[in-house]
Amino acid sequence: MKSSGSGSGSGSSSSSGGARSESDKRAAAPPPELQLIRDLNGIPRLILRTNRGASATVSLQGGQVLSWKTERGDELLFLSSKAIFDPPRAVRGGIPICFPQVGSRGTLEPHGFARNKIWFVEKDPPPLPGDWTGKAHIDLVLKPSEDDMKKWPHSFEFRLRVSLAADGNLTLTSRIRNVDGKNFSFSIAYHTYFSISDISEVRIEGLETLDYLDNLIQKQRFTEQGDSLTFESEVDRVYLDSNNMVAVLDHGKKRTLVIKKEGLPDVVVWNPWERKSKSIVDLGDEEYKQMLCVDGAAIENPITLKPGEEWTGRLELSVLPYS
Numbered sequence: 001m002k003s004s005g006s007g008s009g010s011g012s013s014s015s016s017g018g019a020r021s022e023s024d025k026r027a028a029a030p031p032p033e034l035q036l037i038r039d040l041n042g043i044p045r046l047i048l049r050t051n052r053g054a055s056a057t058v059s060l061q062g063g064q065v066l067s068w069k070t071e072r073g074d075e076l077l078f079l080s081s082k083a084i085f086d087p088p089r090a091v092r093g094g095i096p097i098c099f100p101q102v103g104s105r106g107t108l109e110p111h112g113f114a115r116n117k118i119w120f121v122e123k124d125p126p127p128l129p130g131d132w133t134g135k136a137h138i139d140l141v142l143k144p145s146e147d148d149m150k151k152w153p154h155s156f157e158f159r160l161r162v163s164l165a166a167d168g169n170l171t172l173t174s175r176i177r178n179v180d181g182k183n184f185s186f187s188i189a190y191h192t193y194f195s196i197s198d199i200s201e202v203r204i205e206g207l208e209t210l211d212y213l214d215n216l217i218q219k220q221r222f223t224e225q226g227d228s229l230t231f232e233s234e235v236d237r238v239y240l241d242s243n244n245m246v247a248v249l250d251h252g253k254k255r256t257l258v259i260k261k262e263g264l265p266d267v268v269v270w271n272p273w274e275r276k277s278k279s280i281v282d283l284g285d286e287e288y289k290q291m292l293c294v295d296g297a298a299i300e301n302p303i304t305l306k307p308g309e310e311w312t313g314r315l316e317l318s319v320l321p322y323s
């Protein structure tokens with residue numbers, strides 16, 4: 001577990017009385033903090049905070065991000081008011097990690113077992129290339145149990161770094177390593193539940209003209225025709241081979257959630273709408289209006305790793321004022 005500081009603070013000594021610039025104030029502020037709390041079931045949760053007050057909460061149950069707040073305290077992720085905190089069940093909301101299977105495309109439980117496992121904090125993970133200066137982060141790791149190996153007989157190490165930049169951007173970096181003697185293949189999704197004003201007030205940009213598999217029509221393939229995606233009924237689709245940037249424009253909340261992704265060609269879009277919501281015990285009947293799942297994923301073409309190989313995938317979430 002680590003909390004990286006905000007850099008060398010270069011320039012912070014230049015103010016000699018008078019009004020200090022924003023960057024001076026930030027450089028002088030204490031470094032980002034990492035706080036440990038426990039939920040009602042004793043499962044540890046870690047809270048990352050930036051100097052300016054943005055925060056993210058990560059549970060060791062599932063390695064699941066449960067909350068992501070701006071510096072003004074606005075929650076950007078949806079968490080159901082009916083959420084059930086009863087391990088090993090994944091919590092309805094936040095960002096569950098679907099691995100090594102997404103949905104029911106395979107023989108495992110829906111969305112695979114990673115979201116139902118307790119992950120461990122890793123104090124000294126192998127170095128991760130890239131510039132992490134100024135980002136508070138934690139490193140988690142999941143390795144298969146004997147039970148997991150019975151269901152999915154492949155030895156892997158799944159490292160997840162959750163980091164929060166000084167500007168509040170949230171990044172989830174996954175590294176999955178094959179430590180087995182034979183190849184294996186997997187699918188993955190960051191099943192991101194965004195908090196929205198109202199489903200009638202949002203649209204998604206960045207999926208226009210793409211092919212998608214419609215989970216509601218036997219995974220049949222269609223091509224998106226519209227300018228941007230709006231919602232009038234249940235949607236459960238896997239958009240294929242998308243650009244590395246997708247945006248959720250929320251007219252009601254006057255903000256745009258931006259999803260940048262690497263190594264994750266597909267995008268799942270899910271809203272259960274009224275009828276399905278009523279059948280989901282840990283979702284309020286009307287809560288479908290306040291949530292929209294937009295997941296960076298690798299589904300259509302599962303990722304294959306040879307012995308010793310490692311795959312990296314990254315999701316970066318940010319929020320902009322709506323224009």
Ligand SMILES: O=P(O)(O)OC[C@H]1O[C@H](O)[C@H](O)[C@@H](O)[C@@H]1O
Nearest residue numbers: 103110111215236268269270293
């Ligand atoms: O209820 P869960 O197992 O968490 O799944 C919730 C939803 O996740 C994804 O978005 C799938 O595409 C949906 O088919 C599924 O209903």
